[in-house]
Amino acid sequence: MSLIIQESGLLTILQTLDREDSAKGNEYNGACDRLAHQLANQLVGNNPDQPTIEMTLRPGVIKFTEPTIAAFSGAEFKAKSGNRNIYVNRIYLFDRGDELVFGESTRGNRVYLAVAGGIKVEGSNILSSGDEVVMCRNYTAQHDELFNMLKQQHEVNWGVDTYALVEVYLSDTYHLVKRPDIPDAVYAAIEAEEYTVRNEKYRVALYLEGDAVEVPDTGIEHPGIKGGVYIADGQPVLALNDFNAYTTAPHVGTIPSYHMHKLVQKRPGSKIRFKCVEADDAHANLYAHHLWKKSLFKAIDYKLSKELIKEKM
Amino acid sequence: MIFANGDCHITYQQQEPLSPARREDLEQSFQDGTHIYLLDMVATGNTLTFYYSPIKVMEEHNTIEPGDIVIEEVREFLTGMEFSI
Numbered sequence: 001m002s003l004i005i006q007e008s009g010l011l012t013i014l015q016t017l018d019r020e021d022s023a024k025g026n027e028y029n030g031a032c033d034r035l036a037h038q039l040a041n042q043l044v045g046n047n048p049d050q051p052t053i054e055m056t057l058r059p060g061v062i063k064f065t066e067p068t069i070a071a072f073s074g075a076e077f078k079a080k081s082g083n084r085n086i087y088v089n090r091i092y093l094f095d096r097g098d099e100l101v102f103g104e105s106t107r108g109n110r111v112y113l114a115v116a117g118g119i120k121v122e123g124s125n126i127l128s129s130g131d132e133v134v135m136c137r138n139y140t141a142q143h144d145e146l147f148n149m150l151k152q153q154h155e156v157n158w159g160v161d162t163y164a165l166v167e168v169y170l171s172d173t174y175h176l177v178k179r180p181d182i183p184d185a186v187y188a189a190i191e192a193e194e195y196t197v198r199n200e201k202y203r204v205a206l207y208l209e210g211d212a213v214e215v216p217d218t219g220i221e222h223p224g225i226k227g228g229v230y231i232a233d234g235q236p237v238l239a240l241n242d243f244n245a246y247t248t249a250p251h252v253g254t255i256p257s258y259h260m261h262k263l264v265q266k267r268p269g270s271k272i273r274f275k276c277v278e279a280d281d282a283h284a285n286l287y288a289h290h291l292w293k294k295s296l297f298k299a300i301d302y303k304l305s306k307e308l309i310k311e312k313m
Numbered sequence: 314m315i316f317a318n319g320d321c322h323i324t325y326q327q328q329e330p331l332s333p334a335r336r337e338d339l340e341q342s343f344q345d346g347t348h349i350y351l352l353d354m355v356a357t358g359n360t361l362t363f364y365y366s367p368i369k370v371m372e373e374h375n376t377i378e379p380g381d382i383v384i385e386e387v388r389e390f391l392t393g394m395e396f397s398i
Contacts, residue, residue: 177319220326221358227319246357254319279317279380283367286320287377290368 002065002132003053003119006099009060011202014125014133015112017049019241026125029241030226032203032264033110034257035168035293036074039160040114042297043071043091045142045304051120053113053133056202057267059102060127062113064094068135069116069146075108075265076162090159093150108169108265116143142308149311158303164296168289169262176229176253176274177282182215186252187276189213195236195272206238206263208272215250222247227255227263229274240264256282258289315387315398317380323387324362325396331358339394350383351390363387 005012013027017037020028031037031054038048053062059077064070071091072079079086079102086092086100088111094100102111118136127133139147150156178187195208212234222230223246228239230249237249253276255263266272277285318324331339336356343354353364363383370379391398 177317179318180316181314218328220328221330221360223318223322223324223355223357223360223362225318225322225355225362245355254322256320258320279320280378282317282320283371283379284377286367287371 002134004063005127005129005131006061006063008127008129009055010058011056012060012127013054014051014121015054016051032241033074033261035261036112040071040073040112042300044069044114044116045146046114050118055111057109059111062100064098066096068094070113072111072113074111075105077105077111078103091156093154109267110264145308149308172271173273173275174259175256175282176276177256177279178253178276182252186215190274191276197266197268197270199268203240203242205240205243208236215252217250222251227260229253258286315384320367322362322364323383324360325391326360349386351386
């Protein structure tokens with residue numbers, strides 16, 4: 001038994017948290033929004049690094065073939081299963097035959113579906129209509145208790161609300177870690193501009209447009225790393241997970257990992273501003289983000305444990 | 314030039330191109346070597362970029378400035394590979 005991808009949507013892909021080597025044809029270059037990937041797993045009691053289904057812009061329709069605990073995180077898509085409204089960052093039990101159908105998103109463009117006990121695919125990780133996603137059923141004692149708790153109401157009356165995630169997702173300002181060989185005038189020009197997201201080559205790059213930035217072309221072959229900001233024809237190109245291994249486009253800096261969650265949720269037409277920072281400032285912010293994430297995940301664990309104890313009493 | 318490339322990478326860059334054979338040699342040496350914080354290395358025609366986990370360094374050294382510690386490890390690798398830096 002498995003999950004069936006009834007409709008594949010625009011780009012539905014089984015994705016790991018980090019980049020992983022895999023068989024030819026499969027690209028496990030990591031979840032674009034690592035926070036959403038981990039959050040969805042945390043909600044269903046999985047290890048945060050379990051694979052999830054990443055769906056972009058127009059998520060697919062998923063059919064469940066056995067009782068399944070699942071949660072989705074990331075973009076705020078409206079979703080339904082039959083007459084039930086299914087909300088982002090909440091835990092649900094789906095029965096055999098239930099379908100999860102996504103509608104419009106009020107914020108963001110990527111959603112991550114985690115399934116209790118884990119999931120995997122036997123073929124390509126790029127999922128098409130009719131494909132099956134295998135349920136691993138690596139259930140823990142906590143999963144068993146969760147099943148027991150959800151069998152009456154099929155959902156919990158709590159979740160991670162938008163306000164808890166405001167700090168991470170809602171600002172349009174992105175840090176850009178400076179390089180030592182780029183003139184300050186370039187950074188001043190970048191900071192002064194408000195850019196518009198022109199389009200995304202899915203999982204590869206975000207293309208921005210604004211006033212042209214002049215950067216001397218040194219002919220250096222730069223590495224293509226996630227978050228790298230390259231200037232092509234005077235406009236910034238922001239590298240995502242599947243970006244080229246290298247590029248000769250001038251590199252002006254790199255967006256730190258703690259701002260990549262909100263970057264990959266940007267849709268065409270969204271606005272972006274940059275604040276250019278030193279690496280030490282980025283590391284201080286990264287540590288603050290790390291502590292915030294730890295406390296959020298602990299709060300989820302605590303809430304889950306409390307609910308399960310309440311159920312037993 | 315060695316610099317922090319974002320919060321998780323350190324890049325060594327030189328103007329003179331690295332030959333394909335030299336890059337292969339560097340990649341093999343990195344793969345065969347043992348490292349404290351460096352997790353991966355990517356070579357291009359002019360750069361070597363090293364990936365690390367800043368949180369791991371921060372927690373092990375009780376610091377929020379992990380860059381210098383990792384840059385030192387990168388320097389040691391490069392010196393061992395006969396780069397003059």
